[in-house]
Amino acid sequence: MIVLTEQDNIAYACMNSIGNSLVLEDMLTDVISTFISHTEALGGKYILSHPLPKSIVSIENDFDIPDNLSHETEKYMIYPVEPNRSVLDIPIGDEHFLFAFEKGIDVDTYGTIFASFKTKLAIAIEACRSVARLHEINSASNRQILEAGSKQEATEQMLMTQSRMAIMGEIIGMIAHQWRQPISVIGMIANNAILTMMTFAEINQQQLLRDLNIIDQQIHDLSSIIDDFHNFFRPAKIPQTVTLHEISNGLITVLGITYKNIGINLSFECDENICFVTYKNELMEVFLNILANAKEAFEERRVSNPFIRFKSFHNSEMICFTIQDNAGGIDKDIIDKIFDPYFSTKKEKNGTGLGLYISAVVIEKHLNGSIRASCNENGSVFSISIPINQATDTAYGS
Ligand SMILES: Nc1ncnc2c1ncn2[C@@H]1O[C@H](COP(=O)(O)OP(=O)(O)O)[C@@H](O)[C@H]1O
Numbered sequence: 001m002i003v004l005t006e007q008d009n010i011a012y013a014c015m016n017s018i019g020n021s022l023v024l025e026d027m028l029t030d031v032i033s034t035f036i037s038h039t040e041a042l043g044g045k046y047i048l049s050h051p052l053p054k055s056i057v058s059i060e061n062d063f064d065i066p067d068n069l070s071h072e073t074e075k076y077m078i079y080p081v082e083p084n085r086s087v088l089d090i091p092i093g094d095e096h097f098l099f100a101f102e103k104g105i106d107v108d109t110y111g112t113i114f115a116s117f118k119t120k121l122a123i124a125i126e127a128c129r130s131v132a133r134l135h136e137i138n139s140a141s142n143r144q145i146l147e148a149g150s151k152q153e154a155t156e157q158m159l160m161t162q163s164r165m166a167i168m169g170e171i172i173g174m175i176a177h178q179w180r181q182p183i184s185v186i187g188m189i190a191n192n193a194i195l196t197m198m199t200f201a202e203i204n205q206q207q208l209l210r211d212l213n214i215i216d217q218q219i220h221d222l223s224s225i226i227d228d229f230h231n232f233f234r235p236a237k238i239p240q241t242v243t244l245h246e247i248s249n250g251l252i253t254v255l256g257i258t259y260k261n262i263g264i265n266l267s268f269e270c271d272e273n274i275c276f277v278t279y280k281n282e283l284m285e286v287f288l289n290i291l292a293n294a295k296e297a298f299e300e301r302r303v304s305n306p307f308i309r310f311k312s313f314h315n316s317e318m319i320c321f322t323i324q325d326n327a328g329g330i331d332k333d334i335i336d337k338i339f340d341p342y343f344s345t346k347k348e349k350n351g352t353g354l355g356l357y358i359s360a361v362v363i364e365k366h367l368n369g370s371i372r373a374s375c376n377e378n379g380s381v382f383s384i385s386i387p388i389n390q391a392t393d394t395a396y397g398s
């Protein structure tokens with residue numbers, strides 16, 4: 001059995017009193033009073049010696065602070081003070097624990113005891129100060145948040161609009177691209193008809209009817225392209241039930257032709273019948289941002305056989321999507337910054353640096369989910385998870 005000596009008992013009691021409170025003055029008061037009550041000390045203090053001596057805590061009998069306290073020593077010092085007393089000094093940096101004793105007391109032993117838990121005490125003091133600093137920062141930032149709350153909302157809204165404009169620009173490019181074919185078919189038919197009329201000075205009625213039917217069909221295609229894009233961007237005020245089929249179909253409608261034309265293999269590996277409740281267009285906007293980034297990375301790095309794999313998994317609470325590409329990935333020096341507003345490596349090519357920032361705002365704030373980026377051996381992997389049943393009371397309208 002281990003038998004504790006009187007010295008162990010004092011050290012044990014003092015150590016026990018460390019850290020009971022995270023308020024510095026309370027913690028120091030605890031430790032100093034415990035030490036005084038277990039020893040023959042007349043009083044104790046914790047002081048700051050530099051630039052001028054300043055008492056932080058003082059307990060029981062007061063006493064003079066010795067001149068020229070040294071903080072060089074690792075353990076402790078003993079100074080004679082008037083009237084006929086000794087002061088035990090245990091320095092911690094520019095600060096000191098001081099205890100006064102009557103002359104003749106074995107202060108050395110008390111010094112050794114106190115020095116035995118000095119490191120733990122120094123750490124606890126630092127911890128108290130860190131907590132105080134945190135409180136200060138917290139209340140300052142709370143104030144700022146309150147003041148900036150409405151300002152931040154306005155900024156977010158503005159960034160969201162900028163990001164939408166960037167996507168819209170891209171979408172208009174795609175509409176133009178998809179319109180090119182029907183328009184050139186109409187143009188060709190019109191030219192042929194004009195040529196026939198000029199050459200033969202008469203019109204073959206049957207031919208004209210066929211041509212007009214083709215023109216009608218092409219005009220129908222033109223208008224349905226517009227409808228597809230229009231529906232896609234109509235913001236919803238309440239969450240809707242969506243299937244993965246609608247999501248993949250929507251993305252193929254908007255991007256499919258363009259991506260196919262430039263040779264990007266966009267594949268979907270998911271159970272298309274899964275239903276979930278969310279703000280569909282918000283989610284689609286995020287997917288569009290990620291898919292647009294992959295396309296830009298393919299172009300920039302001249303990737304041969306580019307592919308994008310869109311997968312999904314789910315359980316009863318969450319649905320997760322991963323979007324992987326083979327564009328070589330994102331440098332580890334910048335991967336932590338890509339969700340920051342205005343961070344872009346495409347500044348020369350008019351990158352806004354807003355796509356992923358807005359995507360993170362949408363996923364985290366509006367859809368109550370999470371988004372992160374990582375890399376695998378081929379390229380980037382964006383993982384998104386959102387609740388499978390977006391609470392209907394979190395009504396959000398954009
Ligand atoms: N699939 C990807 N492959 C490589 N880099 C990517 C990919 N997706 C995003 N990035 C990086 O993240 C940055 C931020 O993307 P984003 O916020 O959409 O802004 P922008 O596309 O306007 O640059 C991009 O500039 C790019 O460096």
Ligand SMILES: [Mg+2]
Pocket residue numbers: 289292293353354355356
């Ligand atoms: Mg982008």
